[in-house]
Every structure is written in C-alpha cells, then in structure tokens.
Amino acid sequence: MAVARLMVIAAGVNKDMARIIAGIGTSHIPAIGAAVDNGKTGEAYWQPLMNGIKPAREWMKNTRPDVCIIVYNDHASAFSLESISTFSIGVGDVFPPADEGYGPRKVPVVEGHSELAWHIAESLILDEFDMTMVNDMPVDHGLTVPLTIMYDQPDAWPCKVIPLSVNVVQYPQPTGNRCYMLGKAIRRAVESFGDDLTVAVFGTGGMSHQLQGERAGVINRDYDLKWLDKLVNDPESITGINHTEYMRETGSEGIELIMWLIMRGAMAANINEVYRFDHVPVSNTHYGLTILENRL
C-alpha cells in the first residue's frame, strides 16, 4: 500500500488530493440546447453534430469526473452593463438555468461545489488574480449547453460544477496570456485541495463566428483548426495573439476562444488529444470539440 502510494506520487499525482484529469474544449451554441430540449436532434441538419458528439458522451460516461470547472461567458443573463467582471467564480451551492429572453432551459439545476470553489478563489487571489466571487447567479447557455453536449438529458447532472465566467462581451477582454496563466493557477489551486476528487476543466465558446454587423456569418475554419493544433501541442505559441487578430480572423464573437486557453493552462504541458470533432455550420458558427487527457 505504502509502495503503491509512493509510485503514484512519483508519477506526479497524489491520490489523496484533488486532481485535474481532463480538459474539454467545446463551442456552447444556444441552438444546440434548443435542438436537444425541443426534440429536434433527429432532423437532418443536426445529424453531423449528433454523430460527432456521440464519442465524447461515451468518453464522459467512462471518465465521470466528480467536479467540472466550466469556463464560460455570461451573455447578458446573470450580468449586465451595470457591472462587468473580468473573471468571476461561482462559490454558491446551486445555480439555476437563466431566462435569456425566451424562458429558462428545462434542464436540471446546476449544483456547485462551494468548498472547492472557495479554495480555488482563495488560492487564485493569493496568486494575484483579481477574482470576483459570486454566490447567487443563474447560468445561461454558455454553461448549460456544454453540459448537454457531454451528458445529454439526465434527470440530474452527474457532476458538481464550478462556474468560471469570463468577460468576453465587453472590450477589452482579458489577454490570451492572462487566460493561460489563470489556467495554470487553477491547476495549482485544485492540486492543493485535500480531497480525493477528479476534476475536468471545460473551455467553452468559439470557434469562429460573428453574430453581428454586415459581416455576420463569417467563418474561418482553417484558422480555427491551425489554432487548435497549437492549443494542443504548443499553447505558448498562441498566448500572444491579440484581440484584433481574434476579431479579424475568427469573427467578433470568435474571441471566445480565449476561454479555451484557460482550460489548456490547467492541463499538463504534455497531453493526449483523445478526441476531436468539428463541423460547419451549427447555427452561425464553426462548431469545435476537443478532449485532452493529462499524460501520466
């Protein structure tokens, strides 16, 4: 027993502590939630997407993380122009689905992990990230659609969720580098929590899309896929991409991709990409999905 424990520690993982086992990058397109909620996934339009996410759902069934940290953005649901926080962490026990202007999604309530969330918040602030801690907030499609993508339609979500909301709507968004560094700090925080928990980190949003203006509907699949290759294999080569490049190349809403950098920062340097899928179009966007596992 003592020997086994030592081997685990030698491999860089302490089984008595919380640990990040996987990272998931996925778009969080509201139309996916609407298609699932309204039983439209049988339509031809949805077949490529539904087939593409099936292996991810299989993987999730086998992996079953105890806690998912979901990096997402609020779209004028919980937060408005009254107060815009760069990084907010949900420290409450429960987060109801938001009414985004057409009634709340009929999905299970999201259960938080207040103790771990507070541990992360404290660790991040002492690590000089200027967090906002939020107790009471509804969560919108940015958070619930990724759950639907990975878990389908359960009666209750099979994991606890820590919402980590990033401002990507108001310019200036945090830099890519800051996001990547936040991911690294999240990893330090999780790995210093003294409970035997497995944690997955979601980076959501993207890939290229523009919802607004004369240029609405712009898609840059080549750029997205090259960016994704680098995210997997050489993330530091893309942490310096600036806001204007994201907006120009991936559309004004494509800048949501910076949230995938938080997920990547929370993973080890060397990881395995165990699944990838992408498809154009889903609504007005390029849908992307990647699953990363820490290499032991």
Added chain:
Amino acid sequence: MAVARLMVIAAGVNKDMARIIAGIGTSHIPAIGAAVDNGKTGEAYWQPLMNGIKPAREWMKNTRPDVCIIVYNDHASAFSLESISTFSIGVGDVFPPADEGYGPRKVPVVEGHSELAWHIAESLILDEFDMTMVNDMPVDHGLTVPLTIMYDQPDAWPCKVIPLSVNVVQYPQPTGNRCYMLGKAIRRAVESFGDDLTVAVFGTGGMSHQLQGERAGVINRDYDLKWLDKLVNDPESITGINHTEYMRETGSEGIELIMWLIMRGAMAANINEVYRFDHVPVSNTHYGLTILENRL
C-alpha cells in the same frame, strides 16, 4: 513656447497628457462624516482632528486636482456577499451617497469621469489586472469621508472622482504586492490619457483598528507610524507584509492599509511627503493622514 514645452517633457511630464500630481493617504472613519454633517466638530473631542486636517484642506485649495481617483472599500453598501470583486472601477457619470443603514449622508452627489475611468480600465485589463467595471453604484463613507476631510462642506465637490473599490472585507484580500503593482499600472494608464488633466490618487482606510470581537479597540500606533515611514521612503520593503501580520498588528480592519499601497504605487519612486498628521482616537481607530507630491 516650443522651448518651454521641451523643458516640461525633459522633466518627465507631458503637459498635454493627464498626470498624477499627488497622493493622499487618509483614514475614512464614518464618525468624521457624522461629526461634520451634524455640526459637532466644535466639540472638544473633535478639536485635535479638525486642527490636524486644516493644513490638508489648505493644501487642497492650492492644489485643486481636476480628478481624484479614490481607492476605498465598500462596507456592505453597494456590494454584498452576493458578489465580491477584488478590484472595481466606477465608470459611470454619477455616484449617489449610499444609505448604509442610517440614511444617506447629505453630501453632494459624486461626479465621475467616465472617459478617463474607461481609459484606465482598458489599460489595466490589457496590463493583466482583472478589473470589474461598475456603472451604477452608490458610494459609502469609504469614499465620501475622504472628500469631506479634504474639501469640507462645498455645495458641489470641486473635482471629478473615479471610485476604485477594493475588497478588504472578505478574506482573502488582494496581497500588498498586488495593490502596489496596481498603483503602478494606474500611473501608466493615467499618463497615457491624452487630456491635460491633473490627477490626485487617494489611498483610504486604516490605520490600526478593530471593530469586532473581544479584541475590539486594539490600536498599534508604533507599528502604523513605522509602516507609514516605509510607505513614504521605501515602499517595496512593505509590499510583502501578509494578511495575518496586518490583522495581528493593526487589528482585523487595519488591513485596509493595503489600499494606501495602491496610492503609493501610483506615485513616483521619489516623492516629497509635504504633510503628515495622526491622532488617537477617532472613534475606535488610529487616524492617519499623509500628503505626497511627485518630485520633479
């Protein structure tokens, strides 16, 4: 004219840009506001304080900054446990006095400088500070008492104000080092704003006090004054003081002193302390006041 302009630039100040001319450190004790508002400053109890702040008011009359950036904390007035931001900047046009549980202070409404505030917010985020931008909020004694201390009872405040609110109520507060670095970033932000404006930065709160618990009323004047000497002359020697030392030595609420480090960070390395005053007691606290000018 061209020569004069060149000389100004040579001295490190560009007269066409905004510039920080002074830093003010002051406690923000609500009892001072109540004494002034209720006409009690003639009482013997208030004489030492009123005499001590008189030269500061004189200095302010001569200095007349166009904009005051007031670093303060909200005391469960605008913000509650629902959402706690580490650093918030007020980007609105107007901030009314808060009702803190006994009716709002009868002081003028605080006028913001939205354009400069947004410029600072943008600059700070691109500098990797994770700001919260707030448009609508009332401001409590943490912000209005320092105005009363420096300006007495005018019909309108003679300056625009940018509120910069720091979480000092919820543990963990930002580190002293993070505060000092934020100050430096504020200076870079102000000095890149293309309007001819003079700016003063207030660091408020402190000095030693404890409002709560069996140890309520603890005062550590020696520690405060040594700390203040270092703030003026060797600020980097105190940026590493941790939360526990502040709470232990200066009382649980003495940790508000970290806000003075933001003010100091916004000043030049070499400054002149042009005024200092301190007094025990004001209510349950050690009152402290310092005025710093950038050395040209």
Added chain:
Amino acid sequence: MREPRDYDDIPGTYVFDAEQYRKGYHLNMFCMSLNKVESRDQFRKDEAAYLDRFPMTAEQRQAVLDRDWLQMLRLGGNIYYTYKIAASDGLSFQHVGAAMSGGGGMSLAEFRQMMLDGGRPIDGNRSRGEQRYG
C-alpha cells in the same frame, strides 16, 4: 476624442468597446429588462409605452420600434442585448444575421445556404481595404 484603434479596420463589425458601452448603455439596459417574462409581456402589449421607461435617445427608440438591427449597433447596441428583442419576437440569430448581412440584408434562406456552404468567406472580409462582405 476617441483614439483610432487597430480594430477599426475590420469591416462590418461593431466592436463593443468603451465608446459603444457609453453610447448604448440605456438601449442595452432596456434589452436586458426583457430577460423577465413580465417585461416581455408588457413590451409586447405596448412597445412605445414600455420604451418610455428607459432614457434612450429618440434614434435608439426608433431603431427598436423599426427592428433596425444594424442601426441599433451603430447607436451602441450590443448584439447579445439587442438579440433579446429578436428572441421576444420569436426570431433566431440566423434571422438577425440575415437582416444585417452586407448592409442591405439577405433572405433567411440565402443566409442559411451561405452557412451550409461553409459560412461567409473570411477572404475578402478581413479588412476594409479588401472587397467587403464578399
């Protein structure tokens, strides 16, 4: 007043920066109010009366009544906010995207087909110097 920004060169794109924030504040806060079902009902019942509650400019107000999505953006609207009006009307992001396309708009069917064909091409749409909306 506003310094030029490098993103000004991106065609057909309204970057929601501080200037847009300040210009569009009340318009967007009106949109935000539509997150409540009672507010949506009141808005539908009497749009003009409902809009009176918000200190918008006359132009902003008219753009809302006209469902002029591009004009709302020009006047400081943010798409996530203004879309709430569309949602309340039962319209999708594709309806709104079609209406804004190229300035003159396209039909929903054309827009859908463009997306099925891989989306609006990025080539020709990176900068104002290039051919626009291609």
Added chain:
Amino acid sequence: MREPRDYDDIPGTYVFDAEQYRKGYHLNMFCMSLNKVESRDQFRKDEAAYLDRFPMTAEQRQAVLDRDWLQMLRLGGNIYYTYKIAASDGLSFQHVGAAMSGGGGMSLAEFRQMMLDGGRPIDGNRSRGEQRYG
C-alpha cells in the same frame, strides 16, 4: 474539514474567511436588507416576523433578537453587516465594541476612556499565547 490558518492564533478576532462566509450568508444578507429605510421600519415594527423572511438558523435568529454581537460573529456574522442592526437601533461602533470587549463586555464609558487612553494595547493581544484583551 477546514485547514488550520495562521490567523487562527489572533485572539478575540473572527476573520471573515470562506468558512465564515458560508456559515453566515443568510444572517449577513438579512443585515444587508436594512440598508433600505422601508426594511428598517418593518424590522422595527415586528422583528420576529421580519426575520422569518430569511432562511437563518434558529441560533442566528436568536442572536439577532438578543443583540448578542459576539454570538453573531461566532455564527458567521461580519461586523460591517451586523453593525447595520446596531445602526438601526441608534447605536455607534463604540457601543458595539464595548459590548464585545473581552467577552464579558465593558461599559460604553470604560470603552471610550480606553480609546482616549490610546486604545486597547497591542502588547498582550497579538496571539492566544499571550495574556488576552489586556
């Protein structure tokens, strides 16, 4: 569950950390409600009925009714929040500080005099190992 902290050693001090936050959330949010004059009026008119609106524990509720300031801190209260009850009663921070002093309390006059004499001395009050509240 909670790891020991170095600040646990500071005597007579309730550091408002995550544990206190979680324990005292509803107590403090009740206090926060007293920022509104109508709420203060309703609380004064019928304290018990007003407190029923907040999902506090029976102990927290009793501590409020008793104005047991130390007990409120033990149950997760934060002084800036609980002070709003005192303000609504017309009491100053000195009243509350006096009532909490040393655990058994002092009179207001004694507390005032202690402050006039330079405040509670820090010597003897830095850590639990030292003589306390000196």
